[in-house]
Amino acid sequence: MKKLFVLLLVAALLLPCMSGLAEADKVVEWDVLMPWSETNYALLDGDITQNEVIKEYVRRYQETYGVEVKLNFNVLSTTEVYDKFPLLVAGGEIGDMIWWNCNNSTYPGAPDTLYDDGLCVDVTDMLPEYAPKFMAMLESTPDYYQAQYYTPKGRLALFGSEFDEMNPETGEVELLTMVGPVLPTYMLEESGMTKDDINTFDDLTELLRRLKDNGVEIPLHGIFDSWMMNWYYSGFGAAQSWYLPNGGDKVEWGPLTPEWREAVEQLHAWYEEGLFNRDFTNFTYALAASGALTNQIGVLGSDIRIADIYAAQNEGKTVTALHMPRTTERYNDDIVTGCMGGAGYVIKYYATFFSVNCNDLEEAIRFVDFRYDDEISLLALFGFEGVSFEYDEQGKPVYTAAFKADPSMDAKYTAEFLSGKYMTDKYRNAMKGEIYDETVFGEWSAPGMQDCFLPENLFSRTVEEQDIYNKYYLNFMYSMFEYLYKFIQEGITDDSWNEYVQTAKSLGYEELVEVQQAAYDRLIGKN
Amino acid sequence: MVVNSKNTLKKRLARDFKRNWQSYLMFLPTAVYYIIFCYLPIYGIAIAFLDYRPALKVFSSTYVGLKHFADYFSGMYFLRNLKNTLVLTLLSLLFEFPAPIIFALMLNELRNMRFKKIVQNITYLPHFVSTVVICGILTMFVSSNGALNALISLLVPNWEPTNLLAISAWFRPLFIGSNIWQGFGWGSILYLSALSSIDAELYEAALMDGASRWKQTLHITLPGILPTISLMLILRCGSILSTGAEKIILLYSPAIYDVSDVLDTYIFREGISRSQYSHTAAVGMAVHTVGLAIMLLTNTISKRLSGNGLF
Numbered sequence: 001m002k003k004l005f006v007l008l009l010v011a012a013l014l015l016p017c018m019s020g021l022a023e024a025d026k027v028v029e030w031d032v033l034m035p036w037s038e039t040n041y042a043l044l045d046g047d048i049t050q051n052e053v054i055k056e057y058v059r060r061y062q063e064t065y066g067v068e069v070k071l072n073f074n075v076l077s078t079t080e081v082y083d084k085f086p087l088l089v090a091g092g093e094i095g096d097m098i099w100w101n102c103n104n105s106t107y108p109g110a111p112d113t114l115y116d117d118g119l120c121v122d123v124t125d126m127l128p129e130y131a132p133k134f135m136a137m138l139e140s141t142p143d144y145y146q147a148q149y150y151t152p153k154g155r156l157a158l159f160g161s162e163f164d165e166m167n168p169e170t171g172e173v174e175l176l177t178m179v180g181p182v183l184p185t186y187m188l189e190e191s192g193m194t195k196d197d198i199n200t201f202d203d204l205t206e207l208l209r210r211l212k213d214n215g216v217e218i219p220l221h222g223i224f225d226s227w228m229m230n231w232y233y234s235g236f237g238a239a240q241s242w243y244l245p246n247g248g249d250k251v252e253w254g255p256l257t258p259e260w261r262e263a264v265e266q267l268h269a270w271y272e273e274g275l276f277n278r279d280f281t282n283f284t285y286a287l288a289a290s291g292a293l294t295n296q297i298g299v300l301g302s303d304i305r306i307a308d309i310y311a312a313q314n315e316g317k318t319v320t321a322l323h324m325p326r327t328t329e330r331y332n333d334d335i336v337t338g339c340m341g342g343a344g345y346v347i348k349y350y351a352t353f354f355s356v357n358c359n360d361l362e363e364a365i366r367f368v369d370f371r372y373d374d375e376i377s378l379l380a381l382f383g384f385e386g387v388s389f390e391y392d393e394q395g396k397p398v399y400t401a402a403f404k405a406d407p408s409m410d411a412k413y414t415a416e417f418l419s420g421k422y423m424t425d426k427y428r429n430a431m432k433g434e435i436y437d438e439t440v441f442g443e444w445s446a447p448g449m450q451d452c453f454l455p456e457n458l459f460s461r462t463v464e465e466q467d468i469y470n471k472y473y474l475n476f477m478y479s480m481f482e483y484l485y486k487f488i489q490e491g492i493t494d495d496s497w498n499e500y501v502q503t504a505k506s507l508g509y510e511e512l513v514e515v516q517q518a519a520y521d522r523l524i525g526k527n
Numbered sequence: 528m529v530v531n532s533k534n535t536l537k538k539r540l541a542r543d544f545k546r547n548w549q550s551y552l553m554f555l556p557t558a559v560y561y562i563i564f565c566y567l568p569i570y571g572i573a574i575a576f577l578d579y580r581p582a583l584k585v586f587s588s589t590y591v592g593l594k595h596f597a598d599y600f601s602g603m604y605f606l607r608n609l610k611n612t613l614v615l616t617l618l619s620l621l622f623e624f625p626a627p628i629i630f631a632l633m634l635n636e637l638r639n640m641r642f643k644k645i646v647q648n649i650t651y652l653p654h655f656v657s658t659v660v661i662c663g664i665l666t667m668f669v670s671s672n673g674a675l676n677a678l679i680s681l682l683v684p685n686w687e688p689t690n691l692l693a694i695s696a697w698f699r700p701l702f703i704g705s706n707i708w709q710g711f712g713w714g715s716i717l718y719l720s721a722l723s724s725i726d727a728e729l730y731e732a733a734l735m736d737g738a739s740r741w742k743q744t745l746h747i748t749l750p751g752i753l754p755t756i757s758l759m760l761i762l763r764c765g766s767i768l769s770t771g772a773e774k775i776i777l778l779y780s781p782a783i784y785d786v787s788d789v790l791d792t793y794i795f796r797e798g799i800s801r802s803q804y805s806h807t808a809a810v811g812m813a814v815h816t817v818g819l820a821i822m823l824l825t826n827t828i829s830k831r832l833s834g835n836g837l838f
Contacts, residue, residue: 083799090581090802105801108580117582217672274687278671281693281780474801475604478781485782489693506603 024068028360030367031072031095033088035081049073053380053415060379061370069367092119096358097368099160099417101351104466111157111353112463120353123365124156130365133372134159137420147523152462160352160368160420180231181322188320190214195322201235201266204325208275220280223267223484235326236263242516249524251517255480256504261492264484268491281485350417372420383413460523465515472508479507575809588805595809604793612789615770618703624763626707627714628756632744634715635722650712662777665705666692693782702778702787706771717759718752725751757835765822768814790814 058069074095076085086106088094098120102110107119114120128135138146149158181204188195191210198207211218223229233240239254254260270276352368354361370376378397382389388403403409461469483500490496544551570585575595577588599605630650637643653661669675669691676688691697729747738746772791779787790810798807830836 086799086802090804092582107582108578108802108804113580113582117580119582278688278693279690281690281782282666282670470801470803470806471598474797474803475602478784478796479603481781482784485693485780489782503603 024062025066026363027068027070028363028367029070029072030097030359030364031074032097032099033074033076033085033094034099035076035085050412051415052412053383053418056379056384057370057376057415057418060376061367064370065366067363067367089114089119094119094353094355096355097364098353098355099350101158101161102353104461104470108470109463109466112151112153112155114353115155118356121356121358121361122155123159123354123361124154126362126365127156127159130362131159131369131372133369134420137372143525147525148460151460152522157353157460158351159365160371161350180324182319183322185318185320187211187214187216188322195320198322199325201325205270205275208270209273212273212275218276220267220276223280223488231324233260233263235324236260236266238263249520251513251520253504253509253513255484256501256509261497264487265492267488271488272491280488371418377419380415380417380419383409388413461515461519465518468508468511468515472512476504476507476509476512479503572808572812574805575812577805579805579808581804591805595806596813598806599810599813604788607785608788608790608793611786612768612770612791614786615699615702615789616767618699619706619770620763620767622703623706623710624760626711628718628752630711631715631718631722631752632748634719635748636740647712647715650715652712653709654713656709658771658774659777661705661709662774665701665778669697669701692778693780695783695786698779698783698786702775706774717755721752721755722748753833754835757829757833758837761822761825761829761837764825765818767821768818 054071058071062068072095074088076088081100082105085100089098089102089107089110102114102120104110107114109116111120115122123130138149149156149161151157188207191207191214193203193207193210198204208218229240233254236259238257238259239252240260241254242251243254244250245252271278354364358364371380382397382399383403385391385397387400388409389397389399392398403413483496483503487496487500573585574588576590576592577585578591579585579588634643634646637646667673671688671690673691675691676686680686680688691701725748729751730743733743733747768790770789770791772789772795775787775789775792776795779792791814794807794810794814797803797810826836826838
């Protein structure tokens with residue numbers, strides 16, 4: 001017993017030396033509140049405590065700055081993001097930091113009110129000193145993107161976020177969508193059609209008919225999601241949310257346009273023919289992800305990450321990315337007035353907010369700033385050389401075969417939220433791998449499209465604007481979804497369309513457009 | 528005189544406490560629970576009249592009067608939410624409320640005790656299954672590939688399988704039906720208990736007078752459990768505007784909001800998911816004020832008709 005005790009004591013003394021870590025100058029412990037929605041969706045409930053990248057991040061931080069960091073995560077699940085998270089913030093139970101964006105849905109009037117009400121600290125003035133990497137990144141980007149980081153009161157509220165579409169080589173912001181039409185390759189082969197046969201919606205209808213004849217049931221993923229189905233609506237020249245027609249600066253709402261009606265009429269025709277699974281109203285992200293494990297993946301609105309999971313779970317079955325179809329008449333048009341994907345804005349999910357009680361605030365800022373280190377970004381997105389990635393002939397990192405074949409490695413060896421840069425480079429590289437078709441992916445991604453895209457949460461609104469927005473927006477949105485689902489199931493008549501338009505107007509359409517326009521004008525420096 | 532009466536009351540209370548201290552002790556946790564969770568938070572109603580920000584003290588937020596009430600009552604969702612709530616509650620009163628009573632009466636007629644126990648156990652089981660699981664089962668059961676569609680396909684020629692939970696006409700029958708299935712067994716316990724307290728001699732006397740089983744049920748059994756039925760009805764009416772929002776949230780989608788979006792689901796969507804605490808506090812206050820009025824009315828009617836009431 002004595003010997004064992006002595007051995008343990010010696011081991012405890014020697015281990016830190018053997019690990020090669022510099023002795024820490026100080027030890028800091030932080031409680032981190034972290035809703036997990038987006039990543040959870042992609043990783044099927046990855047357990048954050050098992051993530052090797054976080055451990056490595058902490059280790060390298062100690063190596064660089066001599067500070068030992070202990071992180072205690074309070075991780076919320078996908079659904080808790082929408083209920084428990086706002087309640088925790090409202091109750092001030094946020095620990096030292098929140099690694100997630102706080103907007104008006106999280107706390108009334110946030111982010112400005114989080115500072116005004118004494119829940120979080122405004123670190124705007126501290127960032128130049130304690131977050132030099134972030135500030136350098138911010139200052140190197142165009143004004144339009146910088147503006148998104150600030151609240152109407154001029155506070156920097158999105159420290160910790162990153163652009164989703166930054167090309168790491170050129171520094172340019174490009175369009176890159178992760179959502180589009182995909183199909184397991186064997187299903188496409190069995191249909192007797194090839195990818196190049198499918199260019200218009202008529203072609204897509206023919207494919208769906210053949211798939212139905214072959215007993216394939218295609219799920220319609222995310223019809224309610226302005227992001228998941230943008231590729232579909234844009235094929236009709238329509239937008240599912242706020243947009244700027246023809247790249248202008250006048251904000252409009254897509255679902256009231258004739259093009260949107262046409263797109264929905266096509267969905268109704270498919271519904272009537274039974275060309276997609278009629279359970280589409282039950283869609284959840286979790287169902288989509290678990291469905292990917294059981295062949296429930298299909299041509300209509302699949303997130304590329306689901307395709308990733310599918311391919312990894314079904315050995316020998318690859319996924320084909322299809323061309324984004326257009327309506328027959330507009331096939332030769334070069335201009336798509338709608339929007340194709342998530343480009344041109346900051347990924348706000350990964351913003352960091354510091355509690356007023358944050359332990360050693362300066363150190364906490366520096367710790368988050370470490371995300372903007374090039375080596376850390378590589379670590380966060382690709383993990384460990386020889387394990388999860390290797391370099392190709394051009395010297396670029398690509399995932400190893402083992403990584404591609406085992407989705408659990410994604411949860412263990414990447415942590416995209418810890419990357420300050422190159423967010424989508426991960427997917428760019430993944431898609432250039434064995435699973436996807438590079439040429440079609442190239443078509444999915446296109447530079448110069450970002451001006452037409454206006455995500456709902458892009459703007460920072462003033463308190464007065466937010467009041468008007470709160471009063472109308474949710475009911476307005478839910479009403480639109482109600483009609484959308486009815487239109488898909490029952491079709492659209494002139495009467496039902498007029499009723500829909502009138503309802504939208506009675507629910508504050510004009511007031512909402514005015515608010516969005518004012519916020520957009522402020523963003524581009526017009527007022 | 529006043530001082531004397533106070534002293535008398537104090538003395539009486541002290542005497543009573545000394546004699547029944549065990550009962551007071553048993554009552555204590557319940558009293559503490561209600562004080563902490565039901566009475567103390569009542570002051571929070573004030574946020575319905577404020578633009579409430581949780582991190583500030585309640586009365587530090589801006590006073591806005593009846594703005595939140597006006598916003599809701601003048602919007603298009605108020606009437607629809609109210610209608611859906613009332614329809615679901617009335618359907619529930621019509622079908623769910625009598626189900627355990629009828630079941631208890633039927634069980635009461637069973638003479639084979641072994642069979643009775645088996646039936647009781649089986650019917651109690653669904654009560655212990657969580658709402659989430661029940662909704663998951665129901666969703667699969669009525670999906671386009673589910674058992675119900677398969678069954679209908681067998682019975683109805685040219686039936687096109689479809690997700691029944693996406694069809695407005697199906698929501699209410701499915702919701703009420705699943706509620707009955709889950710609750711009728713468990714709900715019958717109270718009535719079985721009331722049935723067991725009816726004097727057996729009454730049945731013997733009725734039998735000697737030549738009363739049939741049906742007549743015995745009508746004239747002895749039902750009047751015997753009528754106070755329990757009245758009590759349960761009054762309590763049920765008190766929550767007439769609460770429809771079990773958690774189950775609806777798990778089952779509904781925008782496709783069927785026209786029949787399924789009730790006051791409580793609206794409160795959840797706006798209040799919790801969008802942090803509109805003041806707005807939904809106003810809606811909640813209005814709902815519960817109406818609920819209280821309905822309960823008082825039911826109590827009065829019950830007292831007049833049957834002589835039974837809560838107070």
